[in-house]
Structure formats: C-alpha cells, structure tokens
Amino acid sequence: MKIALIGYGKMGKAIEAIATAKGHEIIHRIDVNSPHLLEKEHLQQADVAIEFTTPETAYDNILKCFEANVPVVCGTTGWLDKLPDIKARCLEKHQAFLYASNFSIGVNIFFEINKRLAELMASQTQYDVRMEEIHHTQKKDAPSGTAITLAEQILERQYKKTRWVNKERCKPEELSIVSKRIDPAPGTHIVTYASDIDDITITHTAHSREGFAAGAVVAAAWLNGKKGIFTMKDVLNL
Ligand SMILES: NC(=O)C1=CN([C@@H]2O[C@H](COP(=O)(O)OP(=O)(O)OC[C@H]3O[C@@H](n4cnc5c(N)ncnc54)[C@H](OP(=O)(O)O)[C@@H]3O)[C@@H](O)[C@H]2O)C=CC1
Numbered sequence: 537m538k539i540a541l542i543g544y545g546k547m548g549k550a551i552e553a554i555a556t557a558k559g560h561e562i563i564h565r566i567d568v569n570s571p572h573l574l575e576k577e578h579l580q581q582a583d584v585a586i587e588f589t590t591p592e593t594a595y596d597n598i599l600k601c602f603e604a605n606v607p608v609v610c611g612t613t614g615w616l617d618k619l620p621d622i623k624a625r626c627l628e629k630h631q632a633f634l635y636a637s638n639f640s641i642g643v644n645i646f647f648e649i650n651k652r653l654a655e656l657m658a659s660q661t662q663y664d665v666r667m668e669e670i671h672h673t674q675k676k677d678a679p680s681g682t683a684i685t686l687a688e689q690i691l692e693r694q695y696k697k698t699r700w701v702n703k704e705r706c707k708p709e710e711l712s713i714v715s716k717r718i719d720p721a722p723g724t725h726i727v728t729y730a731s732d733i734d735d736i737t738i739t740h741t742a743h744s745r746e747g748f749a750a751g752a753v754v755a756a757a758w759l760n761g762k763k764g765i766f767t768m769k770d771v772l773n774l
C-alpha cells in the first residue's frame with residue numbers, strides 16, 4: 537500500500553516505522569515545509585492518506601484528500617466542531633473517511649467497557665462520575681479527543697450529567713474532566729465513579745505511541761478501496 541503521511545511529527549514518524557515494517561511504502565512525508573505535496577497531482581499517487589497534524593490544519597488537509605480522490609484516515613484531535621461538515625462533504629463527493637480520537641485497540645476496548653459501566657451506573661445515583669486525562673506537555677488540545685469520546689459515551693447514558701467541562705470544580709449536572717500535562721505521558725485516561733462507600737475506577741494507560749500508530753496503519757489498509765464514513769468500531773468489528 538502506498539501511503540501519504542500528512543503530518544510528520546511524533547505520530548507521523550511512529551506510523552512510518554510500523555507501516556514500513558509491515559511492507560507498506562511511504563510515498564510522501566508532508567509537514568509545514570512541504571505544502572506543495574498536498575496538491576492533487578502528488579496526493580493522488582497514494583492509495584491512502586494518514587493525517588495526524590494540528591487542530592487548525594486537519595480540516596483543509598482532509599478536503600485536499602477528497603479533491604484528490606484519496607481515502608483518508610484522520611487521527612488529529614481538537615477540530616471536532618467541523619466533523620459534521622467533513623462527513624457531509626465526504627458523502628457528497630463519494631469519498632472515504634475514517635476518524636478515530638484514538639486508534640489503539642486497547643482504548644477501543646476501553647470505550648466498550650466505559651459504555652457498559654455507564655449503563656450499569658445510570659441507576660446507581662449514589663455515585664458521582666468524574667474523569668482525568670494525562671498527556672505530554674506538547675499536546676495542543678485539552679481535554680484530549682479520547683476524553684471527549686469517553687465523556688460523550690457517559691453523557692448518553694448518565695441522565696444526571698448534561699455536559700462535560702474541562703475543570704475540577706463544577707456543578708452537579710456537569711461531568712468534570714481534569715487535564716494534566718506531564719512528560720513523557722503518551723496518554724492516560726481515568727474514569728471514576730465515587731460514592732461515600734466505595735469508588736469504581738477504570739484506567740487505560742498507553743506505554744508508548746505504538747498502539748496508536750499500529751491501529752492507524754490497520755485502519756488505512758482496511759479503508760483502502762472502500763467508500764463512505766467509518767470509525768475504528770467498523771475496523772475492529774466491536
Ligand atoms: N487518534 C489517535 O490515536 C491519536 C491522535 N493524536 C493526535 O494527532 C495529532 C498530531 O499529534 P503528534 O504527532 O503528537 O503532534 P506533532 O506536533 O508531533 O506533529 C504534528 C505534525 O504536523 C505537522 N503540520 C502542521 N501543520 C501542517 C500542515 N498544514 N500540513 C501538514 N503537516 C502539518 C507539524 O509540522 P511542524 O513540526 O513542522 O510544525 C508536525 O510535524 C494531534 O492532534 C494529537 O492529538 C496523537 C496520538 C494518537
């Protein structure tokens with residue numbers, strides 16, 4: 537598979553290592569110094585594009601992939617206000633788009649556990665739910681995309697909570713997400729249900745970026761040749 541890497545930072549490099557070890561070819565490594573490689577004539581040489589850049593740049597990069605008729609796997613977080621627009625354009629232009637706030641198999645299993653736990657706890661009103669995420673200090677967005685996914689899963693099932701907030705002290709109807717930035721944390725997510733009697737805590741701790749990168753490569757191979765809008769739930773058949 538010929539891959540165009542859009543974003544050649546920490547994740548772009550981790551993806552390159554895994555993709556090449558699996559026999560895939562990286563035909564473009566695109567960063568702020570090589571914007572010309574986002575032109576149609578270059579992008580269309582790839583079977584699939586993998587986009588890990590910044591909250592400010594992801595939207596335009598994805599549209600460029602659609603224009604070049606290249607399936608795109610996107611892991612960039614912090615731009616979700618524009619996701620409905622991207623999905624509409626993907627369908628309108630008959631393109632292929634796969635977004636995940638987290639590509640690791642472990643976190644995608646954690647998402648399923650989080651949903652089930654939230655369902656079980658919905659009627660246990662003596663517990664209050666809160667969240668914490670810990671990442672490295674270079675991370676641009678807070679809360680993390682993964683934390684937002686976890687929070688939305690809880691909000692859909694916990695009727696006491698109406699919205700998430702990115703602070704510790706909050707109203708009873710708000711779901712607190714505390715963001716901590718500590719090097720070199722690749723990504724830790726903690727969901728706690730606390731009562732006077734006991735606490736229930738579920739935690740996912742990434743030990744490196746390998747899980748995110750491996751998941752993105754699996755997703756890219758899966759998306760190659762497909763049309764439509766997908767998530768890691770489709771890839772992993774969860
Ligand atoms: N979904 C998932 O599983 C995961 C998602 N992420 C997300 O991925 C994103 C990237 O993370 P990470 O690799 O750690 O960040 P880095 O800052 O290490 O890398 C971002 C890269 O994007 C490049 N870039 C910036 N603007 C553009 C542009 N317009 N076109 C092409 N490239 C550009 C930067 O170039 P330069 O350095 O020259 O500025 C840099 O190389 C973040 O949003 C992060 O939250 C991270 C891990 C897992």
Ligand SMILES: O=C(O)C1=N[C@H](C(=O)O)C[C@H](O)C1
Nearest residue numbers: 613637638675680681682723
């Ligand atoms: O920026 C990161 O590093 C990470 N970003 C993603 C997120 O915002 O959830 C995924 C992972 O936690 C690492």
